Amino acid sequence: MSDITLDVQGLSTHFFTRNGVVKAVDDISFQVPRGKVLGLVGESGSGKSVTGFSVIGLVDPPGRITAGKILFQGRDLTKLDEGELRDLRGNRIAMIFQDPMMTLNPVLRIDTQMIETVLAHDNVSRETARQRSRDALGMVGIPSPEERLTSYPHQFSGGMRQRVAIAIALLHRPDLIIADEPTTALDVTIQAQILAEVQKLAREVGTALIWITHDLSVIAGLADDIAVMYAGRIVETGTVAEVLDRPLHPYTHGLIGSVPSRNARGSKLRQIPGMTPSLLNLPVGCAFRSRCPRADAVCEQDPQNTHPVEGRTLRCFHPQLEMVA
Amino acid sequence: MSATAVPAPPEAPVAPKEETPFARFISEFAENKVAVAAFVVVVAIVAIALFAPLISPQDPYDLAQLDIMDGRLAPGSVSMETGMTFWLGTDDQGRDMLSGIMYGLRISLYVGVGSALIAGVIGTALGLLAAFAGGKIETAIMRLVDLQLSFPAILVALMILAFLGKGVMNVMLALVIVEWARYARTARSAALVETRREYMEAAKCLALPRWRLLFIHLLPNCMPPLIVIGTILVARSITLEATLSFLGLGVPITEPSLGLLIANGYQYMLSGKYWISFYPGIALLVTIVAINLVGDHLRDVLNPRLKK
Amino acid sequence: MTTWMLRRLIQAVFVMLAMTVIVFIGVNVIGDPVEILISPEADQAERARAVIALGLDKPLWEQYWRFLLGAVQGDLGRSFVFNEPALKLIATRMPATLELALTAVLLSIVIGIPLGLYAGLKPDSVTGRMIMGTSILGFSLPTFWVGLMMIMVFAVQLGWLPSTGRGETAELFGVQWSFLTADGLAHMAMPAFNLALGNIALVLRLTRAGVRENLPMDYVKFARAKGISPNRVVFVHVLKNIMIPIVTVVGLEIGGLIAFAVVTESVFAWPGMGKLIIDSINVLDRPVIVAYLMMIVFLFIIINLLVDLLYTVLDPRVRLETKE
16 A cells, blocks of 8 residues: 555546536546556546546535545545645645646736745745745746746746646645646647656656546656546556557547547548537446447446456456557 | 436437417516515506506695695694595695605606616617617717716716706706616627627628618617616616705606605604605615616526527 | 826826816806806896906807816806805815715725625525625615615614714814714714715625636636635635726725715715705805816826726736836
8 A cells, every 4th residue: 555645446526416417427446656657538528637626625516526435645535624635735635737827826926826835734934935936946947936936927938837837736745746637738849848847756756646638649658557538437547558559448449549640641530430428418338338339239238347457457348459550 | 407317318309398488588587586576566666656646645736635734743643634544644744645655656757767768768779879880980979888987877967957957857868868878888789799690690681671670680689688777777767866856956846756755854854753754765765676676687587598 | 107197197188178168068058157157146237247257248269268277277266155266165175075985985895895705605605695685785775865764773763873964073184084083983984884885785796706706716726726725715816816806896986986975965964075066056056066076077087097006006917018
């Protein structure tokens, strides 16, 4: 247990709306060992962001965690009260959001927003907090951090703002960082830089990292393990090398196949036919059934988690054992 | 909108029950009991005002019916001369307060609703014109609207009455000038949204004459926000007229509105004869609050519909 | 920054000029200037002399020019009733009105914001709903009637507060103020609160709307993800964001309050500009009316300017743009 920073078992998070129950996360399980990076992959609406919020305890009504355990260094987070969770947030578990313009408060200065994070968990002087903030900015590669401290968020570029968010996440050297599509809003070159920075910092400090994204190419270069989500469920897990080389789930197959770089130039882009089902009206049984080329009568049952191979899990009745073309 | 815990399996769709938009509007409106009660109150008040000459115990303007000896009697007192009961007391002239209130309601509603309607017609016309014509005309009209709205209503009314003098017509003129701008702004916003919609494109393609486009196609669809604004402005109109009359700048003493009645009773408040001001005040209050409640709920009911 | 100020000042001058034109038209063109500017007490001979003295026999544009010249020098005629320069009369009554209006603004912020915060944070609670329900009453009830009721309850029935007048004043910077004496405060309590009612409801609803709008925003979630205490999230992060529109609205409403003081001052016999103007309209003391209108517009312009300045101070995004 000491080597596994995060152990999620059977987590379900449901939203109880006026139109019905939305099963945003439905019975998922995964582990993130110390110092490793887990890529949580899925399209929008697959439940990956809600997973992140569930771990850090920021699921707001009408949603709530309905089942499962979230073991963070052995402690079950679902059993903690708000005060205990707040102690952990920003301190031992940190989160980075997608759009840095909206995550930093536009009317507060950068130093205010960083110093308050330090002071929320450490009883130090303001001056010390300021020093640490300045050092953190330097660490993420922001030039002239002293001047930058007194600026406002809108005076930064998108990439810089995200670096600030990362700096804030690292202020207390957390054991776990949940990054929710942090580079989606940035252009490709900045993206690459940020990825490299985060990877380096995580390795240095031994932080476990959950990188939530819909972009497979990002995962390929960054993550150690991968978990594929579809319609609120994890359909496949394994190491990045294994899953990307030999995907077992038809959905993963389709995802990899539809990446543009994998398609021969000039030929039509491959797509997964159909559309993601509405989480309000999931079909009975396997959620991917309506789009799967291999679906048949048995798929009307709910597929359970299986271990077809050592170190991999799969939720499918018809694992795809051929290689991707 | 029932909560379904189990997703329904796909079936042949059931044909929706036939319901006209108006029926739907009524049923949505009826969901808020308070607003319905307020609406009933408004109807009752309008009825009282309309039928005042028929149902009031006394004609308060007929000097022959008044007896100064009956002045300042408390509610429930009986006249020494005629033997009629003054349910809400009398004022200093011996007028029955209940009758005075009924007639006062007439004037208050006449001025309030009248000015709101006139302002509505003028304001809507200008607002639609601005949206339709665009360009310099639109800018000119909207500048005027902004100018008008940047001045407090009471100040504008004060100015107009100071220059023109008192009287019912002048008060109505002042109210119209104060209120048209809000209608114009609402009408223009609604029109701008509606002109972009497909049915307007279709109508234009049919090369319909401009006035037809304006009045038969555009206007009815702009009505919902205008109705909401109208209700709220009627309440404001009535309040403003009451305030002006209370200050002595409004309707003349021969046609007292509720505001003037309240002003008349002001001097007697300190000596404990509260009813001369109190009951007209209650009548005014109930009228305004009821209209506001209806308007508030109308806004809630009509708005999401616009977005759908 | 300076170009912006200059532009605003030029605008202000234009508005004042426009106002003089409107007032001039109102007095000399719409109304009968002979009736308006000459005391109704004057007889034929005095009238004829006054007509010549006031230049009412000259062409309109020349009359306007004389009026404008006088206005710039601060001469807006003499009051018929008090036989003093109209502008001086208005100026001596202004502090009373300003005191009332500013106290009302203070009340609307001090009462409106906390109530609005509560209603925004706990919208479904009993208290929250009650607050919102009462706020509707706040701006739909006619102010003058509420004032009357307050007098009836607190002055006549309970005898807690004085019903009318200003009470004792004390001097500060050469001006008489009420808030410096306890008696003055007692006299100011009801009128200020009465005037503030509509504004309290407005600020309350604005605050609540601001809270409801800002709570689901990303920056709030991020602040919580950093482990910031919920108090700080509300009172620092959210409050600073909603203050900007609230301050703007409140600032612009000050002008409305000063104008609406005419009603409150009449109800409570508060000796400010407002009561003066009502009395003047009733006795047709037109020079005072003219002086009042010019003064009000002037105050409005200054207030608008100050609010704009305040806005640039509060919103860092705007401030840094105007610097460049």
